[in-house]
């Protein structure tokens with residue numbers, strides 16, 4: 001089984017909808033210049049809610065080979081949840097991927113594995129693909145408990161999902177201490193946990209499901225370290241923050257196989 005690499009740019013709370021047009025166009029032209037082959041890697045743009053419509057219009061109008069992603073969603077269907085956005089609203093806009101449980105959502109907005117699991121179920125029910133984030137903080141890493149801690153998050157966030165659902169989704173392993181810090185996990189560190197996640201999926205489901213699920217690494221991924229990270233057997237892509245705001249950098253990450 002060969003898993004198609006998936007590079008997702010998480011713009012976080014950056015880039016308004018006017019700026020988004022320039023960023024997407026620059027990224028597109030850089031990739032065209034460098035002869036990116038979209039059959040070799042998926043490129044997904046996870047943009048702020050207010051940019052979704054603009055980016056979707058560009059993708060459709062210019063037939064760009066980018067997947068469209070959101071960074072969060074409500075676990076509720078509709079109703080009195082001021083400020084929230086539903087899966088139905090996202091799927092109507094043509095969103096294909098939704099990041100759920102990013103460590104910033106866990107840390108600043110109190111998202112638990114139960115909430116993230118509920119969100120993932122809603123995303124799947126709406127026909128979109130969740131990118132489920134897991135990963136340990138520095139204290140857990142220092143205590144040497146990072147594998148068990150992360151696997152616990154995997155079990156919690158995948159609870160009650162079917163093998164078929166898990167086979168099609170994306171799990172992003174992001175050690176919190178490596179996010180936005182310039183401190184990248186070594187390829188071996190990243191592989192240790194990504195390999196453990198795949199074995200856990202095999203134990204919870206079966207081998208074909210584990211072979212099919214795509215596992216990303218995230219945390220200070222740049223053009224200079226992506227090739228080494230991607231050379232690891234259980235790493236199928238990257239969830240990229242800061243470097244996804246720079247068209248040259250993100251284009252190089254998407255074309256990691258040519259570096």
Ligand SMILES: O=C[C@H](O)COP(=O)(O)O
Pocket residue numbers: 010102174178179180181182218219220221239240241242243
């Ligand atoms: O979602 C992306 C991650 O939080 C990684 O962010 P970063 O590439 O800026 O370290």
